[in-house]
Amino acid sequence: MKKREIISVLTDYNSSAELENIYEELINNAKKAAEKAYAPYSKFKVGSAVLLENGIIIQGNNQENAAYPSGLCAERVAIFYANAQYPDKSIKAIAVAAFTDNGFTKDPIPPCGSCLQVMLESEKRSNTSIKVFLYGQNKITSAESIKQFLPVNFNSEMLL
């Protein structure tokens, strides 16, 4: 028997002012997107913003449905739209923010497992790392790659 310890590296910032301007702008786009979410059932409005290699920023937000499973998370709305419009442009970074009746969440919201899996596919597809910025009023949590959140993952290499 051999145990393996898996270490993920995350960085917390006190404010977006500590980040490069482009990432601060990306977070502001995610916050703007959150306020436009369609979340009448959960009232949990999530916004996401994706930065492409050509500098374009794409916003997405959660789109809910009376038939609950038909809805989609903010991150996947943004990523699928980016991939549909710019299939040959890699994704450099993604920001996420969540807004409730009490305003933006105090702590950052980690993406769900399905969204992480889709982000991982984008990394594999373009063979680049995607930086992650999760906004909370108290702190912003950042990672250099989706792999920090999904260190053990199923991916295209396993289909070979």
Ligand code: THU
């Ligand atoms: N949601 C997202 O948009 N992104 C996440 O990473 C987690 C959850 C949405 C799905 C649903 O519309 C609402 O938040 C409550 O789960």
